[in-house]
Amino acid sequence: xxxxxxxxxxxxxxxxxxxxxxxxxxxxxxxxxxxxxxxxxxxxxxxxxxxxxxxxxxxxxxxxxxxxxxxxxxxxxxxxxxxxxxxxxxxxxxxxxxxxxxxxxxxxxxxxxxxxxxxxxxxxxxxxxxxxxxxxxxxxxxxxxxxxxxxxxxxxxxxxxxxxxxxxxxxxxxxxxxxxxxxxxxxxxxxxxxxxxxxxxxxxxxxxxxxxxxxxxxxxxxxxxxxxxxxxxxxxxxxxxxxxxxxxxxxxxxxxxxxxxxxxxxxxxxxxxxxxxxxxxxxxxxxxxxxxxxxxxxxxxxxxxxxxxxxxxxxxxxxxxxxxxxxxxxxxxxxxxxxxxxxxxxxxxxxxxxxxxxxxxxxxxxxxxxxxxxxxxxxxxxxxxxxxxxxxxxxxxxxxxxxxxxxxxxxxxxxxxxxxxxxxxxxxxxxxxxxxxxxxxxxxxxxxxxxxxxxxxxxxxxxxxxxxxxxxxxxxxxxxxxxxxxxxxxxxxxxxxxxxxxxxxxxxxxxxxxxxxxxxxxxxxxxxxxxx
Amino acid sequence: xxxxxxxxxxxxxxxxxxxxxxxxxxxxxxxxxxxxxxxxxxxxxxxxxxxxxxxxxxxxxxxxxxxxxxxxxxxxxxxxxxxxxxxxxxxxxxxxxxxxxxxxxxxxxxxxxxxxxxxxxxxxxxxxxxxxxxxxxxxxxxxxxxxxxxxxxxxxxxxxxxxxxxxxxxxxxxxxxxxxxxxxxxxxxxxxxx
Numbered sequence: 127x128x129x130x131x132x133x134x135x136x137x138x139x140x141x142x143x144x145x146x147x148x149x150x151x152x153x154x155x156x157x158x159x160x161x162x163x164x165x166x167x168x169x170x171x172x173x174x175x176x177x178x179x180x181x182x183x184x185x186x187x188x189x190x191x192x193x194x195x196x197x198x199x200x201x202x203x204x205x206x207x208x209x210x211x212x213x214x215x216x217x218x219x220x221x222x223x224x225x226x227x228x229x230x231x232x233x234x235x236x237x238x239x240x241x242x243x244x245x246x247x248x249x250x251x252x253x254x255x256x257x258x259x260x261x262x263x264x265x266x267x268x269x270x271x272x273x274x275x276x277x278x279x280x281x282x283x284x285x286x287x288x289x290x291x292x293x294x295x296x297x298x299x300x301x302x303x304x305x306x307x308x309x310x311x312x313x314x315x316x317x318x319x320x321x322x323x324x325x326x327x328x329x330x331x332x333x334x335x336x337x338x339x340x341x342x343x344x345x346x347x348x349x350x351x352x353x354x355x356x357x358x359x360x361x362x363x364x365x366x367x368x369x370x371x372x373x374x375x376x377x378x379x380x381x382x383x384x385x386x387x388x389x390x391x392x393x394x395x396x397x398x399x400x401x402x403x404x405x406x407x408x409x410x411x412x413x414x415x416x417x418x419x420x421x422x423x424x425x426x427x428x429x430x431x432x433x434x435x436x437x438x439x440x441x442x443x444x445x446x447x448x449x450x451x452x453x454x455x456x457x458x459x460x461x462x463x464x465x466x467x468x469x470x471x472x473x474x475x476x477x478x479x480x481x482x483x484x485x486x487x488x489x490x491x492x493x494x495x496x497x498x499x500x501x502x503x504x505x506x507x508x509x510x511x512x513x514x515x516x517x518x519x520x521x522x523x524x525x526x527x528x529x530x531x532x533x534x535x536x537x538x539x540x541x542x543x544x545x546x547x548x549x550x551x552x553x554x555x556x557x558x559x560x561x562x563x564x565x566x567x568x569x570x571x572x573x574x575x576x577x578x579x580x581x582x583x584x585x586x587x588x589x590x591x592x593x594x595x596x597x598x599x600x601x602x603x604x605x606x607x608x609x610x611x612x613x614x615x616x617x618x619x620x621x622x623x624x625x626x627x628x629x630x631x632x633x634x635x636x637x638x639x640x641x642x643x644x645x646x647x648x649x650x651x652x653x654x655x656x657x658x
Numbered sequence: 659x660x661x662x663x664x665x666x667x668x669x670x671x672x673x674x675x676x677x678x679x680x681x682x683x684x685x686x687x688x689x690x691x692x693x694x695x696x697x698x699x700x701x702x703x704x705x706x707x708x709x710x711x712x713x714x715x716x717x718x719x720x721x722x723x724x725x726x727x728x729x730x731x732x733x734x735x736x737x738x739x740x741x742x743x744x745x746x747x748x749x750x751x752x753x754x755x756x757x758x759x760x761x762x763x764x765x766x767x768x769x770x771x772x773x774x775x776x777x778x779x780x781x782x783x784x785x786x787x788x789x790x791x792x793x794x795x796x797x798x799x800x801x802x803x804x805x806x807x808x809x810x811x812x813x814x815x816x817x818x819x820x821x822x823x824x825x826x827x828x829x830x831x832x833x834x835x836x837x838x839x840x841x842x843x844x845x846x847x848x849x850x851x852x
Contacts, residue, residue: 131685133695156697240696297694297709297720298681370720377719450723462725464749465742468773470765472736476669476704477760512702516762586697 132301134294137265138204138232139164141272146307148199148227149177151187153556154585155206156241157295158234162204163588174309180582182591183527183556184209188216188231195229195285196322198313200276207235207248212527212557214251220285221255222332223322226315228276229285234295237416237447241584243507243526245445247416252287252393256336258343259287259393260352261369265299267352267391273304282342291415291447294370344394352391355399358383364407366390366400368420371413374453395420404432411456412436415448475515483643484510486615487577488518490623490641491546494631501544502537506530506558508550509584510577521548528557535561535570544631547574552582555592559603565636566604573630573637576600577615579645587648600638609633615641659689660713661811662722664741667733668758669706672799676731677708679803683812683820684712694720703760705737712811731806733799734758735770735782750809751780752847754802781805781847788842797839804843808851814844 132140139161142150152162165171165178177194181187184205191203203213210217210233217231233251236242252259260275262268271288279286315321320328347353363385367375372389388403390396404410404424412421412434421436435441435456442448442456451461478485488510495501505511505521506529513520523533530547531554538545549558554576565572576596582588592599601607611626613619623641630637663680665673677693684691694709709722724743730751732738738753745751753774757767774782785801792801800821807817821840825833 131681131691160697293694293720296697297692299692299717299720300685300690373719374721377723380718449721450719454723461723463743464725464747465745465777467742468739470736470769470773471739472761472763472765474668474703474705474737474761476702479702509702 127303127305129300129302131298132265132269133160133296133298134262134265134268134290135160135234135296136164137269137301138272138288138290139168140301140303141269142202142230143168143170143176144304144306145273145276146200146309147176147202148309149191149194150202150204151177151181151191151194152204153181153184153187153209154582154588155209155234156585157236157292158204158206158209158232159585159588160295161202161232170306180589180591184213185216188213188220191229191231192216192220192223192225195225195227196314196318197227198315199227199310201227201229202232203229204232205234206242207233207246208242208244208526209233210248210251217251218255219324221257221336222324222329224283224332225279225285226313227310228279230272230275230279230288231285232288232290235289235291235416237291240292243524245416247419248287248289249393249419250417252289253419255287256340257284257287258282258346259289261289261391261393262294263369263372263389263391265294265297265301268294269301269303271352278346282339282346284339289369291370293447340394344397347392347394347396348398350392350396352389353396353399354389355402356383356387356389358386360384361386361407363409363411364388364403365411365413366403366420366424367413368415370415371448371453374448374450375413377450378454378457378459390420395423400424409433409435411441413442413448413453413456476512477515478509478512479646481646482509483579483615483641483646484513484577486617486620486623486643487575487641488513488520490615490620491548491575491627492518492520493620494624494627495544495546497628498544498631500542501546502534502542503546503548504530504534504537506547506549506553508553510548510550513548527553528561531558531561531572531574532564534572534574535565538570538572543571545572546631547572549574549576550583551576551578551580551592551596552590554596555590555599559599562600562603562605562636562638569635571634573627573639575639575641578640578642580642581645581648583645583647587645587651596640605636605638609635609637610640611637612640612642615643659811660715661711661729661809662727663710663712663729663731663810664722664727664744665708665710665731666737666741667706668737668760669703671733671758673706673708673731673733676799676803676806677710679817679820679824680710680712680810680812682823683816686819687812687816689714690717692717692720705740707741729806729809731802733785733802735767735774736765739770739773749779751777752802752806752809753780753782754785754798755782756784756786781850783843783846785843788846789839792839792842793835797836800836800839801843804840805847807840807844808847
């Protein structure tokens with residue numbers, strides 16, 4: 127207990143530990159990574175033997191978290207927003223089975239795409255699965271919600287989706303922590319087979335239960351201490367502020383709200399409180415970080431009889447994260463700027479580190495592919511996506527985790543040659559292995575580069591699930607060992623690398639090239655640590 | 659008391675260590691604090707910034723509104739200019755003078771300096787050179803912290819304590835060197851302020 131300076135992510139992690147967590151399951155992804163890292167570094171977690179090893183991907187993570195919950199213990203599962211797409215199969219069906227030990231799923235969404243491929247708002251996913259959601263407006267609330275969230279999950283019988291966005295995940299503030307609870311003993315559910323075997327006959331029953339539970343979820347929202355109605359005199363406008371939007375709203379009214387405000391931080395939307403706001407106010411402004419989820423619900427398709435402003439009518443920008451200025455503008459307040467950014471300031475995009483092995487891999491690959499007219503390089507998700515930028519301009523696509531292999535396969539099927547895939551070691555074990563099996567089964571003419579830096583580098587150097595075993599994994603999947611070629615990506619090896627790349631492009635079948643050199647960042651950190 | 663600070667630089671330069679030192683001091687003062695950081699892809703040699711807000715009243719937003727920053731602290735001169743729309747009318751800009759050139763189209767430094775010259779309240783200093791004089795180029799960020807100290811709304815002694823506690827486990831010699839670096843930066847800023 128006491129006051130600590132925590133990132134939103136750290137507040138979530140500490141709250142889970144304090145609430146009697148038995149295991150966290152996750153795959154690294156900005157801005158969610160620090161939750162699991164915090165638990166990995168916590169002495170209490172170690173002492174309590176809280177599970178905190180990285181999972182191969184978000185789906186394996188969520189299934190394991192559900193299994194731990196099945197056994198009666200409290201589990202946490204963390205991911206970035208797009209990770210929930212990977213875990214969606216489990217996610218949707220965990221809403222059908224329900225849980226035993228309390229289970230919280232954290233989605234860290236990334237509006238404005240600071241480090242992502244899209245800005246999907248996973249509150250849509252929460253509504254899709256029809257489970258309760260929490261969306262903290264402050265780091266303290268993030269702590270409190272998780273601390274109490276396991277009990278809420280157990281009381282309702284369903285997993286809870288906790289949604290944060292980048293600014294909550296990666297912003298520090300003082301957080302008051304509470305008394306540490308014991309972990310729960312193992313106790314498997316007595317009616318387990320009725321709930322966890324989703325055979326059609328049983329699943330139909332479970333779905334009806336889930337539908338019936340909606341009323342309970344709404345009652346919980348209505349009674350939630352996080353959903354607050356603030357009355358104010360000027361009822362020409364009523365404001366709905368969800369999650370972190372509430373902070374930006376408060377920033378614009380330092381002396382108190384001028385209009386009535388409904389703060390929503392627990393879902394489903396508390397309709398009674400909402401009805402009061404709509405009844406009392408002439409027009410409604412909805413402030414949400416992400417998609418216009420509540421706004422759309424409130425407005426409906428025809429929005430007859432109700433004046434609703436927000437992202438849909440252009441009062442707020444349709445895309446991107448909220449800022450105090452965007453909210454201020456929507457409120458009609460004047461934003462005063464004294465200085466402009468001078469024209470002399472140039473963009474400074476991120477780049478691959480100097481000394482990074484991916485650089486040498488791309489250099490050699492580019493040199494060889496220049497010899498072929500129709501070459502296409504399908505990229506993937508990680509630091510090496512930066513190979514898209516100058517000076518390399520080396521990849522033609524980057525869609526989702528693992529898509530490099532399967533897109534190259536489809537392109538090869540269509541006649542593209544050479545069809546090259548560039549994927550990192552951690553992304554390969556996350557979602558590349560099954561695609562490789564497809565290639566092997568059809569002997570697809572494809573050249574796959576697994577650029578192995580022996581870590582999950584982009585998110586800060588977490589363990590990579592296949593380190594030291596990539597050749598045997600590929601061979602086990604069925605790649606001919608003669609066409610699994612390892613090389614050390616260094617300038618002095620260029621000629622050798624180019625020769626190997628050429629040979630394997632010319633080989634009509636599945637080739638796997640593994641340029642392997644440790645990430646320069648993890649190497650530097652290790653050297654520093656050994657000096658100490 | 660309320661101080662809104664934007665820290666800027668290039669990924670890897672260490673703006674977060676400066677933020678941490680200020681945060682440490684603010685926490686000891688019992689102040690409220692919020693600090694938004696950038697992690698992930700943008701850290702790889704791209705432009706990075708952190709919003710640091712200190713106040714004796716609760717703070718609502720994690721982000722500083724436009725025109726509200728009291729101070730920009732930058733480890734790189736062009737990066738210091740990027741966030742000018744956030745600076746308030748009387749705000750100060752404290753920046754390292756030495757460019758970090760990792761893009762082919764980095765502007766001529768004279769043009770960057772000309773823009774800095776236009777600002778009414780600024781401290782521009784070569785933190786590495788000053789750090790070298792104080793004992794080690796590795797104390798460059800502490801020189802920067804010292805140069806920013808007069809504008810933080812915190813007492814110099816509190817910042818000194820913060821630096822002391824950060825380096826305590828590295829031995830008295832390192833502590834002394836960093837305190838010297840802090841003082842060197844502080845004195846330069848004070849002379850410009852006068």
